[in-house]
Amino acid sequence: MAFEIKKQAKLYDVCIVGSGAGGGMTAKILSEAGLKVALLEAGPKYDPADPEQATQLKWPYESPRRGASTTRPFGDFDAAYGGWEIDGEPYTTKNGTAFDWFRSRMLGGRTNHWGRISLRFGERDFKHKSYDGLGDDWPISYQDVSPYYDKVDKLIGVFGSKENLPNEPDGFFLPPPKPRLHELMVKRAGEKMGLPVIPARLSILTRSVNKDRSPCFYCSQCSRGCTVYGDFSSSSVLIKPAMKSGHVDLYTGAMVREVLTDDSGKATGVAYVDKSDMQEYSVNARVVVLAASACESARLLLNSKSAKHPNGLANSSGVVGKYLHDSTGASRGGFVPALMDRKRYNEDGVGGMHVYIPWWADNKKLDFARGYHIELGGGMHMPSYGFGFGLENMNGKYPGRDGKPKAAGGYGASLKDDYRRYYGAYIGFAGRGECIAREDNYCEIDPNVVDKYGIPVLRFHYTWSDHEIKQAKHMQDTFEQLIVEMGGIPSGTKAGADTMYGLENPGRIIHEVGTTRMGDNPATSVLNKFNQSHEVKNLFVVDGGAFVSQADKNPTWTILALAWRASDYIVDQLKKQNL
Incomplete structure (x- = not known):
């Protein structure tokens, strides 16, 4: 390690990385179950009702730039902290291909500035290979997810x-x-x-x-x-009530470097750089849940190398980062x-x-x-x-x-x-x-480039x-x-x-999925049907990375439903002492 890691004394039941749709839903469900949760977000706190942060109901002429180039990707008043390009956080492309990677650095992530188009995947969307022979079928069906779609509809509206x-x-x-x-x-x-x-x-x-x-x-x-x-934003609808439970500790400005493991290869927590002092700290937990977005979670796994996981955590199959696809x-x-x-x-x-x-x-x-x-x-x-x-x-x-x-x-x-x-x-x-998921569309670690936190960056290949x-x-x-x-x-x-x-x-629609896809065969997938790593039982991924295929729908409602489903499974497995 290039940095001395300062350990937090507290041991959490669950550590969640990322506070968007998947991370927010997981934090809410697990905290309501009484679990002690650490929620890590790379950006600052965000509350659209906070007068210091609110941009609603302002006139165009109130922009300090008066129509000149905006400091935000969708306009001065948009609730988007981040963008396709972030100072000090580069990414690269391979073999002349193109990919535009949007990173949202704020509590609630992309759910603060999305279109709120909330569509369920259909029966065919989970079993496309059976219909047209292309890609792969999901290991689950619409019937498996439908009860959780119902719950999401009723909770969020x-x-x-x-x-x-x-x-x-x-x-x-x-x-x-x-x-x-x-x-x-x-x-x-x-x-x-x-x-x-x-x-x-x-x-x-x-x-x-x-x-x-x-x-x-x-x-x-x-x-x-x-x-x-x-409207629905994870920060307002999921994280705010989760914080009221008293069971969630929120870490903002926490740029996670890697998932930590013990000698047996089991996840023990995460290491992160605190943006306020640029020092490295760790959070320890019995279960680690990645929800940092499809590509960021893949980056964390690929950067989490150890003697037990020389190719990156949960990557003995070599599938982490592959099958990347955007709408x-x-x-x-x-x-x-x-x-x-x-x-x-x-x-x-x-x-x-x-x-x-x-x-x-x-x-x-x-x-x-x-x-x-x-x-x-x-x-x-x-x-x-x-x-x-x-x-x-x-x-x-x-x-x-x-x-x-x-x-x-x-x-x-x-x-x-x-x-x-x-x-x-x-x-x-x-x-x-819908784009067809292909193994030759992928992200990997660039061997020569790191960001301003010293973390190796992603390199994309996409056609x-x-x-x-x-x-x-x-x-x-x-x-x-x-x-x-x-x-x-x-x-x-x-x-x-x-x-x-x-x-x-590719990447411009901000619907990228598939980098840690689920499946029944550990040789061709990273997660099982409950978003759980095949080879690291106390590691879960609940963002779009779990998707086997995208649909002709926006992915957020399915991320929310699968995160709720995975959260119920985590609670059950902890009670049975299987994690």
């Missing part, structure tokens, strides 16, 4: 509607908000095309679920963190003349879409495997600095009041008139699809396959057809093969 669609499981839903005007137009266009346009499923309260949280008041600013806890993403926007010259009224609604399009097609009739859902945006949300008409790529022209093309630009009363005319007349579509590229082409064709069906004009030039049809860089 999610709005939606029962639709009885294949592979889109219904849940326990709060009433959904009414569609906005542009969403009604999308619904009409979608119906003509045979697409299901249904109420979105977001973990935002349209009515109360408990006394500690108030319903959404429709300011449309969920990404800023909710001062009344009307696909592509987008397109357009101008809809029918939405011009609208009366001003408040249609903010929740901080996200009120309707969405789940996957509808039969992949057996297509030239690619796996599907995608469509998210949409538009409407008369709060303008910000840089607000335009969404027409920048339409040859610099747009319809004037006389019906003839008019050059963009101008000043004074004419410019203000244009802004008012075109405000709310832009629509945008984004596809979020898209023809399945993902063809899926993106299908997205672009669908987006364009939707815009035209709405009577709109697609913006710019349709993305083609030269850009892989507008596919975002």
Whole structure:
């Protein structure tokens, strides 16, 4: 060790690394069971109701940069401490491939600034290999996870509607908000095309679920963190009540270096660097739970080498870091003349879409495997600095009041008139699809690079396959057809093969999973069906790393359900003295 480790005297039942969806849920369930928990977070405390941290209900002009480059990845007021690039915390790529790795350094992690799209995986999503022969089946089924999806729905709250669609499981839903005007137009266009346009499923309260949280008041600013806890964030909904139990000690600014083990190879705790003094400390526990995100947890395991674990902890299979995959993403926007010259009224609604399009097609009739859902945006949300008409790529022209093309630009009363005319007349579509998990997409330890804490960093190798590229082409064709069906004009030039049809860089959708995947065979997986390491029985991983495959859904609801399931298993195994 390059550092002297200062040991904490206290012995915990469980040490949890990471406070996002998986870590927060695990802390809540285990603390309620009476276990003594140490919860470690690399970033600071965060509470969106704290006046010193709150950014909700601020005007665009209150930004100290007044529209210049933001210090946060999604805007000055967004509840995101971190980003794809963090000073002093590099990562690298291999063989010219690309991967953008988002790290969230704050209590609650990424759950503070996600879209709250809360979708269950369906029966087919757990058994894709049985349907199309690609990838691997999960060692569990929808029936195994369904009771925990139910619990998550009831604890956290999610709005939606029962639709009885294949592979889109219904849940326990709060009433959904009414569609906005542009969403009604999308619904009409979608119906003509045979697409299901249904109420979105977001973990935002349209009515109360408990006394500690108030319903959404429709300011449309969920990404800023909710001062009344009307939306789901781990920091507000899971960790806050867990702390009230008196059974959780929170360590913030704790950059975990490795999992510590004894001579038998059993986990005994973790070593971390305290950011406040740059000294190294340890936390000791009977059980270690990693929930630092799929790649960060893989990094910890790979850096945790010992005589018993020369290839990294829980990695005798060599699978840790492999089968990394992120959701696909592509987008397109357009101008809809029918939405011009609208009366001003408040249609903010929740901080996200009120309707969405789940996957509808039969992949057996297509030239690619796996599907995608469509998210949409538009409407008369709060303008910000840089607000335009969404027409920048339409040859610099747009319809004037006389019906003839008019050059963009101008000043004074004419410019203000244009802004008012075109405000709310832009629509945008984004596809979020499933990538097939492959062994040759992976992260590993870079042998030559360390971060500012002296911890070896990750090196990524990632490529898209023809399945993902063809899926993106299908997205672009669908987006364009939707815009035209709405009577709109697609913006710019349709993305083609030269850009892989507008596919975002892998990692850019921030849905990466699979690096410590579960399975029944220890030779081809890291965890068993309860998120427990095959070879280190008192080690668990409860973030997206456990996923065998992603779906055409966002992963958060499944992370939450599996973390609750694993927590129940930990309580049971501790009672039986099996850990």
